[in-house]
Amino acid sequence: xxxxxxxHMGTLRSLGQIVDYMQNLMGASAATxxxxxxxxxxASAATxSSAQLGRFALEMTKAPAVGLAQxxxxxxxxVLITSDGTDLNEVLAAQLQLRGVQALASDEVNQNSExxxxxxxxxxxxxxxxxxxxxxxxxxxxxxxxxxxxxxxGLLVTVQDTGGAFGTSEHDHQRAWLAGIPAxxxxxxxxxxxxxxxxxxxxxxxRSSSSLAAALADELLLGxxxxxxxxxxxxxxxxxxxxxxxxxxxxxxxxxxxxxVVSGGARGVTAACISRWAxxxxxxxxxxxxxxxxxxxxxxxGIEDDAGLKRALLTRAQQDGQKLSPAELGAQVxxxxxxxxxxxxxxxxxxxxxxxxxxxxxxxxxxxVATMLDETRTSWGPIKGVVHGAGVLADRLIxxxxxxxxxxxxxxxxxxxxxxxxxxxxxxxxxxCLFSSVSxxxxxxxxxxxxxxxxxxxxxAWSESRRRQGKTLVKSxxxxxxxxxxxxxxxxxxxxxxxxxxxxxxxxxxxxxTEMSSxxxxxxxxVLGGEPRPEALLVVGSDQRELSLxxxxxxxxxxxxxxxxxxGEVVVPVVLALEWFSRLARAFRPDLQLQSIDDLKVLKGILxxxxxxxxxxxxxxxxxxxxxxxxxxxxxxxxxxxxLHYRAQAQMVPARxxxxxxxxxxxxxxxxxxxxxxxxxxxxxxxxxxxxxxxGVSGDGISGxxxxxxxxxxxxxxxxxxxxxxxxxxxxLLLWAREHMGGAALPMGIGRALVHSEAPPAGxxxxxxxxxxxxxxxxxxxxxxxxxxxxxxxxxxxxxxILRPSDKRA
Ligand SMILES: NC(=O)c1ccc[n+]([C@@H]2O[C@H](COP(=O)([O-])OP(=O)(O)OC[C@H]3O[C@@H](n4cnc5c(N)ncnc54)[C@H](OP(=O)(O)O)[C@@H]3O)[C@@H](O)[C@H]2O)c1
Numbered sequence: 001x002x003x004x005x006x007x008h009m010g011t012l013r014s015l016g017q018i019v020d021y022m023q024n025l026m027g028a029s030a031a032t033x034x035x036x037x038x039x040x041x042x043a044s045a046a047t048x049s050s051a052q053l054g055r056f057a058l059e060m061t062k063a064p065a066v067g068l069a070q071x072x073x074x075x076x077x078x079v080l081i082t083s084d085g086t087d088l089n090e091v092l093a094a095q096l097q098l099r100g101v102q103a104l105a106s107d108e109v110n111q112n113s114e115x116x117x118x119x120x121x122x123x124x125x126x127x128x129x130x131x132x133x134x135x136x137x138x139x140x141x142x143x144x145x146x147x148x149x150x151x152x153x154g155l156l157v158t159v160q161d162t163g164g165a166f167g168t169s170e171h172d173h174q175r176a177w178l179a180g181i182p183a184x185x186x187x188x189x190x191x192x193x194x195x196x197x198x199x200x201x202x203x204x205x206x207r208s209s210s211s212l213a214a215a216l217a218d219e220l221l222l223g224x225x226x227x228x229x230x231x232x233x234x235x236x237x238x239x240x241x242x243x244x245x246x247x248x249x250x251x252x253x254x255x256x257x258x259x260x261v262v263s264g265g266a267r268g269v270t271a272a273c274i275s276r277w278a279x280x281x282x283x284x285x286x287x288x289x290x291x292x293x294x295x296x297x298x299x300x301x302g303i304e305d306d307a308g309l310k311r312a313l314l315t316r317a318q319q320d321g322q323k324l325s326p327a328e329l330g331a332q333v334x335x336x337x338x339x340x341x342x343x344x345x346x347x348x349x350x351x352x353x354x355x356x357x358x359x360x361x362x363x364x365x366x367x368x369v370a371t372m373l374d375e376t377r378t379s380w381g382p383i384k385g386v387v388h389g390a391g392v393l394a395d396r397l398i399x400x401x402x403x404x405x406x407x408x409x410x411x412x413x414x415x416x417x418x419x420x421x422x423x424x425x426x427x428x429x430x431x432x433c434l435f436s437s438v439s440x441x442x443x444x445x446x447x448x449x450x451x452x453x454x455x456x457x458x459x460x461a462w463s464e465s466r467r468r469q470g471k472t473l474v475k476s477x478x479x480x481x482x483x484x485x486x487x488x489x490x491x492x493x494x495x496x497x498x499x500x501x502x503x504x505x506x507x508x509x510x511x512x513x514t515e516m517s518s519x520x521x522x523x524x525x526x527v528l529g530g531e532p533r534p535e536a537l538l539v540v541g542s543d544q545r546e547l548s549l550x551x552x553x554x555x556x557x558x559x560x561x562x563x564x565x566x567x568g569e570v571v572v573p574v575v576l577a578l579e580w581f582s583r584l585a586r587a588f589r590p591d592l593q594l595q596s597i598d599d600l601k602v603l604k605g606i607l608x609x610x611x612x613x614x615x616x617x618x619x620x621x622x623x624x625x626x627x628x629x630x631x632x633x634x635x636x637x638x639x640x641x642x643x644l645h646y647r648a649q650a651q652m653v654p655a656r657x658x659x660x661x662x663x664x665x666x667x668x669x670x671x672x673x674x675x676x677x678x679x680x681x682x683x684x685x686x687x688x689x690x691x692x693x694x695x696g697v698s699g700d701g702i703s704g705x706x707x708x709x710x711x712x713x714x715x716x717x718x719x720x721x722x723x724x725x726x727x728x729x730x731x732x733l734l735l736w737a738r739e740h741m742g743g744a745a746l747p748m749g750i751g752r753a754l755v756h757s758e759a760p761p762a763g764x765x766x767x768x769x770x771x772x773x774x775x776x777x778x779x780x781x782x783x784x785x786x787x788x789x790x791x792x793x794x795x796x797x798x799x800x801x802i803l804r805p806s807d808k809r810a
Contacts, residue, residue, distance in 0.1 A: 480529020
């Protein structure tokens with residue numbers, strides 16, 4: 001080792017600078033023994049714009065139910081509900097049956113199953129192993145149904161109890177070991193694009209089966225489109241989001257001479273991180289890997305390229321009279337390269353002012369880990385920190401993965417973590433840092449097992465942080481893809497195609513080192529890299545993704561529609577379609593706010609079949625049409641047989657602009673004169689008679705006072721708009737049409753519905769409509785709706801009225 005100027009080393013901020021410095025120092029010898037992991041040498045900040053990289057902290061945000069059903073539930077011939085070891089699946093099946101779902105309590109999932117609700121994540125677990133086994137059970141079900149779901153979709157909902165907030169809130173520590181199930185759902189959403197998927201975390205909190213079943217049935221039939229939904233015992237519905245948050249510096253968790261154990265720390269990106277961090281903390285590191293460290297065969301010295309190493313090792317074998325198979329030769333080359341990486345990392349850490357030793361330990365072997373920890377304590381003293389960076393990949397679609405591949409990927413992360421944490425149980429740790437992946441947060445095609453394992457790391461991190469009451473800095477770092485480590489050239493190409501930014505080694509290593517003295521101890525689960533967008537990070541064409549939700553309309557759940565019947569047949573009012581569209585848009589992009597519903601067209605009005613009994617099912621589908629500042633979303637409402645009834649677009653924005661306070665020219669209105677309101681053109685009865693009084697009318701418009709959903713005491717719903725008041729506004733237009741178009745008209749479309757509030761107002765509503773005829777049988781109107789305090793909450797623009805054929809003027 002050459003002499004190192006520690007003062008100068010301390011000024012070097014990147015691994016690249018350290019590598020350059022060491023190469024200069026080592027001079028000629030550097031040509032024969034590469035310093036710094038080969039991946040570090042390959043680092044190139046040029047290929048990624050660091051501006052695209054960021055730090056995103058996981059938060060649970062309130063996500064009120066939108067009032068629409070999960071697709072694939074109401075129309076399924078059989079929904080299987082698996083057992084959680086109690087009678088919950090039977091109770092839930094019975095409750096869903098009462099609400100029109102063909103549900104059956106059964107564990108007999110097979111490759112033809114079209115709808116499955118997996119309750120295994122609610123099972124009581126006696127120990128960590130039982131908790132971990134739940135993931136294998138969920139995986140095995142997913143693999144069974146995968147071919148059918150890949151081809152033609154289906155419904156899979158998983159239910160677990162990790163506190164009702166995906167491990168972020170207080171709950172039984174043991175249960176965090178089963179928290180990987182949602183990552184299976186998130187990956188399935190990419191591998192099975194037409195399937196209907198959801199992961200529910202519900203806090204059991206000692207509740208009876210019937211109370212749990214009611215909460216679950218509500219979520220399934222009235223929830224929303226989120227892939228992950230948390231349900232607290234108090235009924236609060238939340239969903240996880242990753243929110244951009246700059247790191248704030250606090251005091252470093254690890255200082256000079258502290259002992260830190262690092263699994264996977266001698267090679268790959270973890271090595272780059274530790275080498276960079278060593279310059280800050282100058283700690284002592286025990287680096288673990290499976291590779292054996294041995295002297296480099298003399299025939300390899302000075303040879304860098306793969307072909308050259310193979311030639312040299314083959315020649316040596318021939319000289320020694322040995323025969324080498326291609327596999328043996330490949331293994332020997334890998335061993336030489338691994339050894340060089342390990343030595344380079346040890347050198348880089350020492351050069352940065354730290355100390356490092358390498359131990360060949362398989363982290364999944366608890367005995368070997370315990371022995372290494374004992375040996376470390378004896379020679380270096382108490383252990384202050386642990387970094388779990390070991391990981392392997394075996395990417396396969398859910399349908400194709402073998403048990404052996406599952407175990408290899410899963411165990412390296414999970415059995416490895418278990419062995420480390422149980423070996424360090426009594427240690428007063430200052431730092432626990434787990435190398436996770438963005439694929440846990442978003443799912444990733446072909447990486448279901450890897451995503452599940454990393455999701456468990458995320459949740460164990462939350463649990464450890466709580467258990468240690470903030471005294472230990474606990475971080476689970478969900479890295480985006482790096483330019484190095486396990487990211488092969490093929491994977492790199494794949495990410496480039498998807499537009500996913502790659503993390504240059506130097507940038508990532510600095511992010512890691514900075515995080516090790518983060519003051520934000522409550523930010524446990526992070527994504528570092530590109531933004532994990534709610535509409536998924538790693539899918540080609542994620543902009544084209546679709547969401548479908550459903551609604552069943554019958555007397556039991558839409559009793560108020562009784563008041564909107566013509567000749568005894570219930571008609572869905574156009575404002576209810578507007579309400580469904582607004583719920584759908586909000587369910588599709590909960591991260592944005594609804595600004596307006598545009599171009600709403602009645603393509604075929606809906607007369608509800610069999611309203612008194614079963615009723616009729618409608619499918620509400622939406623897809624993203626453009627994504628920029630907000631999003632434009634295209635939406636349809638169709639009957640279950642595919643008949644298209646309504647179409648509209650939604651404008652979604654990051655923050656809705658406030659209602660325009662500009663003074664509106666008021667229409668010149670004459671006295672209404674007490675003409676009857678209901679009875680002729682207004683067929684509405686009962687709760688649809690929402691007009692309190694008409695204050696004036698003229699050729700220019702009409703105005704009056706209305707009851708909204710609240711003042712008219714409509715049945716409780718997850719109202720997103722004030723359907724009662726908006727229907728009242730349209731009723732006023734029909735009165736105007738009677739007076740000034742000379743007959744009964746129908747609203748056939750709404751050019752733009754501007755939404756200024758999240759929910760209907762309390763109290764009475766004032767509406768003013770400005771109307772104008774447009775041809776013999778057509779009228780156009782704009783309506784403004786204000787609450788009791790004069791606050792504008794909705795505007796309908798360019799409402800189109802058409803005279804009913806029988807009422808057209810001659
Ligand atoms: N590279 C990325 O883009 C990326 C993205 C997201 C997350 N991550 C995470 O970052 C960590 C490092 O990834 P990487 O890309 O650097 O991977 P890598 O180059 O394949 O390195 C993996 C490291 O883990 C060690 N390891 C694997 N199995 C082990 C075991 N059973 N016991 C002990 N050590 C073991 C390996 O050493 P031996 O082979 O000698 O055992 C190696 O040092 C992983 O946890 C990964 O999930 C990486």
